[in-house]
Amino acid sequence: MDRKAIGDKIQVILVKVLKHDRFEMHDELTATMVEGWDSLTHMAIIAEIEKEFSVQFKLKELNKLRNMGTLLDLVQSKLN
Amino acid sequence: MxxxxxxxxxxxxxxxxxxxxxxxxxxxxxxxxxxxxxxxxxxxxxxxxxxxxxxxxxxxxxxxxxxxxxxxxxxxxxxxxxxxxxxxxxxxxxxxxxxxxxxxxxxxxxxxxxxxxxxxxxxxxxxxxxxxxxxxxxxxxxxxxxxxxxxxxxxxxxxxxxxxxxxxxxxxxxxxxxxxxxxxDTALTTDGLRQFMWGFFKKTVISTHCLSFYAIAFPEGQTHAGLVVLLGGMLNIIYIYADFSGYSDMACGLSKLFGIRLTNNFASPFFSTNISEFWKRWHVSLSSWIMLYVFTPLSFILRRHNKVGVIVSIVTSFVLVGIWHGATSNYIVFGLLHGLFFIPLVLRGGSINASNSSTSAFSSSTKMFGTFMLIALTSLFFRDVPVRQTLQEITSIITSGQLNVPTALFHGATNMLYWLLIIACFVVEYIQRRHEHALCIAILPTWKRWLTYAIVLCIIFFFSSYPSDHFIYVQF
Known part of the structure; x- marks a missing residue:
């Protein structure tokens, strides 16, 4: 699956969990830039991503995420 | 020393x-x-x-x-x-x-x-x-x-x-x-001295006078009831804040003298509109630690349990915050209550409402006051009295109907002056809330800066007192 398709699916998940679409997807997007994406909602987003792509993350991998670009790379690496 | x-x-x-x-x-x-x-x-x-x-x-x-x-x-x-x-x-x-x-x-x-x-x-x-x-x-x-x-x-x-x-x-x-x-570094050293001065003011003036007011409103060895419990809670939390944030400002300020920046432990916590925001601004180095090393791993393990998993993680984390303060039931109840206060936020979907820019000033002020009162009342568990007594006292605010505020607190010009100083401290902190500390005044003209130093030093000189020589958090 290419990065664009992964990004689109993650965008749908963010809208579903955060209940708004007031953000634009790009590689430099971070959680602090998205209203409501905080520590209380973060793991719900992660769980949805795991379910959507049928992948499993390790906490170590999540701790290394810096922005949307690194999340897309991580998901892509799990799918390949 | x-x-x-x-x-x-x-x-x-x-x-x-x-x-x-x-x-x-x-x-x-x-x-x-x-x-x-x-x-x-x-x-x-x-x-x-x-x-x-x-x-x-x-x-x-x-x-x-x-x-x-x-x-x-x-x-x-x-x-x-x-x-x-x-x-x-x-x-x-x-x-x-x-x-x-x-x-x-x-x-x-x-x-x-x-x-x-x-x-x-x-x-x-x-x-x-x-x-x-x-x-x-x-x-x-x-x-x-x-x-x-x-x-x-x-x-x-x-x-x-x-x-x-x-x-x-x-x-x-x-x-x-x-x-x-x-x-x-002249700029960093000067900034450190300013931060130290503000911390010194909070510790020796605000914290000590809050403590003496608290002792009048809430004498030890008695069970209190009615409106005075509200006042006692407010004085207690302001005392704890002035003491601990005073210490933290002094610590950060001192460290800057040696060219080393420490984590700012407080970011105007009393101007928070919900409990989540409060803990991002209160004892920041402890709450960040708990977030990184307890809440995140726990919520990761429980991520498939949706909101229940988040609630279990947050309550466990705050019970641990309570235990960090001490192993007595008082601190455990304190932590438990703070964890439970998060439940409405989790059910509502994080702190979305807190950051909503369309929130009116009145609504924000009401939320700030509500959050402050929650914090003030739970601070009563920091006292060395049984949990049951504290719970009775808090319940009595509504049930007893007593409007008993000790008038001695407002007698005399000196007491009124101390109240004014406490209010002034928070007005300054509110105005400067987006800065690292309340005396971030490097951009002011020289005469205004020196006038500020003179005023703060005069207040310290004339109104500071040392009823206790320790910091509250040294015991933790």
Missing amino acids: YFHSILFAPFLFFLFFVYHFVLPKTQKGQNLLLLLGSLAFLGLNDLKSCGIILITGLINFAAVKKMSQLAEGNLKKYVFYLGCAANIGVLGYYKYLGTLLSGIQSIFQGQSTNTLTDIIIPIGLSFYTFQLLAYWIDVYNEEIEPETNPLDFGVFILYFPKMLSGPIELYQKFSPQIKLPRQF
């Missing part, structure tokens, strides 16, 4: 002068002086603490280095668990064992004869242990490389501005600052 004691001034002056103007500007020389100064500071406060911390520090240094050299596998995992358990064990022995044993003895024998309650906890042990635990975890997870220089490691764990009551510093944030020689 605390930051606001007379003895500390010549100690600080000597260290500052030698550090910047006598020693050659080498990293090794500066770190050696900081280590010796810190050992002297700790030794003058409590020689036994100094010994315990030095010995455990050296063991931790060697053990973490050894662990990092092991190959991935069970042995490395066991060494890691053993290291963490040993640090928690030392903290448990000094901080919790006495309380737990007397609790058990009281249950079975009706009274406690346990002498372990007399054990005195080494200064700063809770803060020191949390720093070391974070260091163990981060090295184990390969987030950081272990420190190889015992001198730099010594400065990391013993650095005197953060030794008494934090901030709890992470190695990866603190260490890069001591890896290069530090030059004298």
Whole structure:
């Protein structure tokens, strides 16, 4: 699956969990830039991503995420 | 010898002068002086603490280095668990064992004869242990490389501005600052002095007068009822804030004199509109620690349980915050309540509403007041009184219908002046809430800056008092 398709699916998940679409997807997007994406909602987003792509993350991998670009790379690496 | 004691001034002056103007500007020389100064500071406060911390520090240094050299596998995992358990064990022995044993003895024998309650906890042990635990975890997870220089490691764990009551510093944030020689920086030094001055003002003026008002409103040994409980809670939390944030401002300010920035522990917490925002602004170094090393792993494990998983993680984290303060039921209830306060936020979907820009000023003010009252009332669990009594007192605000506020609190020009000073302190903090500290006034014209210094110094000179020589959080 290419990065664009992964990004689109993650965008749908963010809208579903955060209940708004007031953000634009790009590689430099971070959680602090998205209203409501905080520590209380973060793991719900992660769980949805795991379910959507049928992948499993390790906490170590999540701790290394810096922005949307690194999340897309991580998901892509799990799918390949 | 605390930051606001007379003895500390010549100690600080000597260290500052030698550090910047006598020693050659080498990293090794500066770190050696900081280590010796810190050992002297700790030794003058409590020689036994100094010994315990030095010995455990050296063991931790060697053990973490050894662990990092092991190959991935069970042995490395066991060494890691053993290291963490040993640090928690030392903290448990000094901080919790006495309380737990007397609790058990009281249950079975009706009274406690346990002498372990007399054990005195080494200064700063809770803060020191949390720093070391974070260091163990981060090295184990390969987030950081272990420190190889015992001198730099010594400065990391013993650095005197953060030794008494934090901030709890992470190695990866603190260490890069001591890896290069530090030059004298006029702007940073001046800013440090301003922050120290504001902390000194909060500790010696605001905190001490709040404490005396609190003693009038809430005399010890009595059960209180009615509106006075509300007032007692407010005075208690303002006292705790002024004392601890005063200490933290002094610690951060002092550290800037040596070219090292510490974590700002407070960011105008009383202007928070919900409990989540409050904990992002109150005792920031502890709440960030709990977030990184307790809440995140726990919520990761429970991520498939949706909101229930988040609630369990948050309540567990806050119970731990309570236990960090002490093993008594008071602190556990304090932590539990704060964890439970998060439930509406979790059910509603995070802090979306808090950051909604369309929220009116009136609505924000109401939320700020509501949050402040929740914090104020739960602060009553910090007292050395049974939980049941505190719960009765809080319930009585609604049930008793008494409007009993001691009028002595508002008698006389002096008391009114102290109230004005308390209000003025928070007005200044509100105006400066987006800055690192309340006296971030570098952009003001020179005369306005000097006028500010003169006013603050005059207030300290005329209105400071020393009913207690310690900081509240030193006991934790």
